[in-house]
Amino acid sequence: MKQLTAAMLDALALQARQSPRRRANHNLHQELSDPVQRLAIAMEPDTLVLPHRHPQTWELLLPLRGRFLVLHFDQAGRVTERTVLGEDCQVLENPAGVWHAVLSLDHGGIIFEVKRGPYMPVGEADQAFWAAGHPADGLNAWYASAHIGDSFA
DSSP: OOOOOHHHHHHHHHHHHHSTTSEEEEEOSSSTTOSEEEEEEEEOTTOOOOOBOOTTOOEEEEEEESOEEEEEEOTTSBEEEEEEETTTBSOEEEOTTOEEEEEEOSTTEEEEEEEESSOOOOOGGGBOGGGTTOOHHHHHHHHHHOOTTOBOO
């Protein structure tokens, strides 16, 4: 039986706080080649999730601890959808091919992600060119204040 216990989530949150990337994950799937990827991701508010897309799969997100701002963008970087997972919404599915970013709003935040496998790293064509090279604190601050119709400049 696979479980995510409170003690495991505590340890994962601590690992994220101590990580240079300010995030850590615990996989429930056995291998990266598994047909369904299932993982808990601890994310601190200062971790940077660059806008990206997964052309081959949808992505299901559930908050285990804390709140997460999820933004969807059009090709030019204009916000098309905005929700706070764990507050406005309890389960969110990012459709395949949609540009999106996630911002942890709380220290010790942990999100659960499910998507179709096998694991495929996000390629250069699937990373938003309009956000590349910007410092994490500036991009995260923009995420936090961005509303539908806003564009990152």
